Amino acid sequence: xxxxxxxxxxxxxxxxxxxxxxxxxGLALAPGVTLFAPAMARPVGTAASDxxxxxxxxxxxxxxxxxxxxxxxxxxENGWVAxxxxxxxxxxIRTLKVSNPANKTVQTLPMMCQHCAEPPCVDVCPTGASMKxxxxxxxxxxxxxxxxRYCVLACPYGxxxxxxxxxxxxxxxxxxxKGTVESCTLCVHRVDADREPACVEAYGGxxxxxxxxxxxxxxxxxxxxxxxxxxxxxxxxxLGTRPGVWYRGLA
Amino acid sequence: xxxxxxxxxxxxxxxxxxxxxEGVPQPHxxxxxxxxxxxxxxxxxxxxPDLLKHQRxxxxxxxxxxxxxxLKECVACHAVPGADSKPVTVKNPKHFCRxxxxxxxxxxxxxxxxxxxxxxxxxxxxxxxxxxxxxxxxTALSLNQCSVGETG
Amino acid sequence: xxxxRITYQRIKGESPAFLGWLGALGLLIxxxxxxxxxxxxxxxxxxxxxxxIVWGLPHVFAVFMIVxxxxxxxxxxxxxxxxxxxxxxxAPLSTLLALALLVGGLSVLVLDLGRPDRLIVxxxxxxxxxxxxxxxxxxVGFIAVGVVYLWMMMERRMNAYTKPxxxxxxxxxxxxxxxxxxxxxxxxxxxxxxxxxxAPMFIALSLAFGxxxxxxxTIAISRQTxxxxxxxxxxxxxxxxxxxxxxxxxxxAIQHLTNLYAAEHAEVERFILFDGGIYTALFWLGQIxxxxxxxxxxxxxPQIKSSANTVMWAALAVIIGGFAQLYVxxxxxxxxxxxxxxxxxxESSFADGGIAAYAPSLPELGLGLGGAALALAIVxxxxxxxxxxxxxxxxxx
Numbered sequence: 001x002x003x004x005x006x007x008x009x010x011x012x013x014x015x016x017x018x019x020x021x022x023x024x025x026g027l028a029l030a031p032g033v034t035l036f037a038p039a040m041a042r043p044v045g046t047a048a049s050d051x052x053x054x055x056x057x058x059x060x061x062x063x064x065x066x067x068x069x070x071x072x073x074x075x076x077e078n079g080w081v082a083x084x085x086x087x088x089x090x091x092x093i094r095t096l097k098v099s100n101p102a103n104k105t106v107q108t109l110p111m112m113c114q115h116c117a118e119p120p121c122v123d124v125c126p127t128g129a130s131m132k133x134x135x136x137x138x139x140x141x142x143x144x145x146x147x148x149r150y151c152v153l154a155c156p157y158g159x160x161x162x163x164x165x166x167x168x169x170x171x172x173x174x175x176x177x178k179g180t181v182e183s184c185t186l187c188v189h190r191v192d193a194d195r196e197p198a199c200v201e202a203y204g205g206x207x208x209x210x211x212x213x214x215x216x217x218x219x220x221x222x223x224x225x226x227x228x229x230x231x232x233x234x235x236x237x238x239l240g241t242r243p244g245v246w247y248r249g250l251a
Numbered sequence: 252x253x254x255x256x257x258x259x260x261x262x263x264x265x266x267x268x269x270x271x272x273e274g275v276p277q278p279h280x281x282x283x284x285x286x287x288x289x290x291x292x293x294x295x296x297x298x299x300p301d302l303l304k305h306q307r308x309x310x311x312x313x314x315x316x317x318x319x320x321x322l323k324e325c326v327a328c329h330a331v332p333g334a335d336s337k338p339v340t341v342k343n344p345k346h347f348c349r350x351x352x353x354x355x356x357x358x359x360x361x362x363x364x365x366x367x368x369x370x371x372x373x374x375x376x377x378x379x380x381x382x383x384x385x386x387x388x389x390t391a392l393s394l395n396q397c398s399v400g401e402t403g
Numbered sequence: 404x405x406x407x408r409i410t411y412q413r414i415k416g417e418s419p420a421f422l423g424w425l426g427a428l429g430l431l432i433x434x435x436x437x438x439x440x441x442x443x444x445x446x447x448x449x450x451x452x453x454x455x456i457v458w459g460l461p462h463v464f465a466v467f468m469i470v471x472x473x474x475x476x477x478x479x480x481x482x483x484x485x486x487x488x489x490x491x492x493x494a495p496l497s498t499l500l501a502l503a504l505l506v507g508g509l510s511v512l513v514l515d516l517g518r519p520d521r522l523i524v525x526x527x528x529x530x531x532x533x534x535x536x537x538x539x540x541x542x543v544g545f546i547a548v549g550v551v552y553l554w555m556m557m558e559r560r561m562n563a564y565t566k567p568x569x570x571x572x573x574x575x576x577x578x579x580x581x582x583x584x585x586x587x588x589x590x591x592x593x594x595x596x597x598x599x600x601x602a603p604m605f606i607a608l609s610l611a612f613g614x615x616x617x618x619x620x621t622i623a624i625s626r627q628t629x630x631x632x633x634x635x636x637x638x639x640x641x642x643x644x645x646x647x648x649x650x651x652x653x654x655x656a657i658q659h660l661t662n663l664y665a666a667e668h669a670e671v672e673r674f675i676l677f678d679g680g681i682y683t684a685l686f687w688l689g690q691i692x693x694x695x696x697x698x699x700x701x702x703x704x705p706q707i708k709s710s711a712n713t714v715m716w717a718a719l720a721v722i723i724g725g726f727a728q729l730y731v732x733x734x735x736x737x738x739x740x741x742x743x744x745x746x747x748x749x750e751s752s753f754a755d756g757g758i759a760a761y762a763p764s765l766p767e768l769g770l771g772l773g774g775a776a777l778a779l780a781i782v783x784x785x786x787x788x789x790x791x792x793x794x795x796x797x798x799x800x
Binding site: 088150153154157164165181 | 753
């Protein structure tokens with residue numbers, strides 16, 4: 001809990017001390033959210049900034065179910081339901097089963113919008129509905145989407161879905177409707193409220209390490225340190241899309 | 252009397268009886284919750300399309316949260332209870348937006364994607380309150396005049 | 404420049420055959436609109452399209468018509484740009500066909516959108532990194548350029564400007580077709596498309612498809628209205644069609660041979676050329692045999708005497724082959740899986756890996772045919788309302 005600055009006392013050093021004490025208290029009081037330094041909290045009413053780049057690190061060594069919990073959490077949070085075997089239902093995140101024919105190893109991993117720094121889906125959208133927010137989150141502006149599906153063709157990761165039927169009962173924080181395209185929003189409504197994406201939370205939060213969410217532009221953030229220290233990979237990095245999702249423990 | 256004048260008189264008679272009997276029907280949108288809307292009624296009536304359209308870009312494209320002209324908040328305050336005392340969706344003509352929009356014959360596009368009823372209290376809804384006041388807790392600063400004191 | 408004046412004349416358009424033809428086209432247009440309405444109302448779930456195959460049969464129709472539209476302008480260009488005055492009588496019809504095909508193709512494309520009610524948004528909000536956005540300008544601009552071109556040709560006082568406008572239209576349609584091919588060529592995400600050859604290949608396709616549609620239409624009109632089509636004109640245009648069909652075969656050969664050489668593309672080539680089921684059949688039988696070998700034989704084989712019939716059949720074969728080729732490019736290109744982990748086998752609940760299934764549905768066919776009918780109806784009505792057809796299409800000796 002931060003303390004309001006004391007306007008009646010113009011003593012700068014005392015104010016600074018109070019602010020610092022408040023910041024430390026805030027860190028100590030809420031251990032679960034210590035990964036978020038107060039500097040990360042974006043005040044309500046301000047725009048997203050390109051000083052921050054949100055990203056994910058998926059540690060497959062720590063993930064025991066190949067992403068299934070994340071898929072279920074995303075589905076519950078954002079209100080999409082994908083029936084088994086349906087090719088028309090939307091899937092914001094899915095589990096991939098990757099097998100190596102040379103040695104018969106099989107690995108399961110979650111795949112979602114990679115929130116690329118150079119997203120092909122943003123380049124090809126005729127109306128600019130497919131967009132990259134300043135802080136790196138790739139979104140579809142469904143007010144402008146005309147449903148041409150060109151971005152679905154352009155995404156190398158198969159991350160985009162087209163809504164094939166009329167929908168009801170949408171979550172108020174995740175509007176979605178027939179005839180537009182959508183994909184993982186990195187739970188932008190949570191991120192803007194200083195929370196973590198639902199999939200990350202399903203694995204116990206960034207602290208647990210199976211999925212880590214954080215600022216890739218901040219070299220001191222946990223995610224940046226992990227990406228810099230261990231062998232982590234991006235999917236199809238050869239395409240030059242510069243994804244914001246890193247994987248550790250790819251076979 | 253010529254056919255033309257007979258026709259004109261007949262038309263006038265028909266229209267005048269209609270007007271005399273009931274007048275032109277007016278829409279009667281029900282009052283929202285709380286004491287007042289976030290702006291004057293006349294102002295909202297005139298400008299709500301522009302306000303919503305401008306703010307949606309601020310929120311979605313720029314990531315600016317917490318502005319007072321939020322569709323989610325409009326829906327929450329202006330929810331109209333149905334026979335089962337649950338808020339009616341936009342498919343029901345009693346929905347707040349339908350009252351005027353049906354009268355003006357202007358199709359509403361918002362609810363193709365946005366939910367026309369407030370979120371169920373059980374599901375986690377996101378409140379954009381001032382930092383330091385705790386998650387989900389509404390304060391006077393939240394500009395949501397309908398539910399001061401309610402916890403999200 | 405020919406010194407004799409060409410006379411243009413409206414057709415009477417009163418015979419039972421004509422009215423029956425218009426009626427049939429009208430019925431197809433109504434069915435097309437009904438198809439579009441059900442697709443918009445119920446969502447694309449009622450079609451054969453899915454999240455793996457997002458562009459289906461309507462897009463095959465639309466792309467064919469847009470590509471053919473650009474090529475249909477050819478005869479007018481040969482007259483205005485390349486100065487071959489023998490083709491001048493047919494130049495207005497050629498331009499009209501180009502405009503009609505473009506309108507037909509665009510109507511299918513727009514009505515298939517997930518939010519066709521947002522056409523105004525598409526026309527006013529642009530992301531200029533997108534070739535699709537550029538194409539909107541190119542397509543709509545082409546309609547404007549084409550209308551002006553037609554006016555230059557039909558208004559005697561403006562005839563002097565036919566050449567500069569014709570040159571402008573010729574360059575514009577090259578840009579338009581390059582843009583259409585680049586829709587596919589610019590995408591890295593699909594093995595079958597990511598190639599610079601797509602743009603020039605689409606230029607070649609436009610030459611062949613456009614001339615084929617023009618020939619079928621002109622021969623039909625000459626028979627129905629009793630305007631004899633000159634044997635010399637027919638033979639020359641027939642040979643041109645044969646050359647264009649050969650050029651299309653050349654581009655297909657280069658595209659596939661280059662892909663076959665690179666081990667990286669071996670999988671997708673094997674899919675198209677050998678074990679892709681319907682796509683392999685459409686490629687060999689449709690694109691190569693019907694779209695290439697048969698027209699070449701009909702036009703160039705010395706044993707076959709050149710006539711309106713042989714040219715008509717050759718043109719029909721090119722059209723059928725063209726549809727097959729676009730089906731393989733557009734739908735086959737989506738059916739082949741995206742490569743997320745090269746060298747690995749990938750499966751998922753989202754139908755990753757494996758060939759995606761697609762079966763065209765009735766609303767898609769209805770929409771496509773409706774667009775084609777619209778194009779033909781525009782030509783049919785305009786030649787009745789305006790003096791677009793020359794009084795004679797015989798050779799000038």
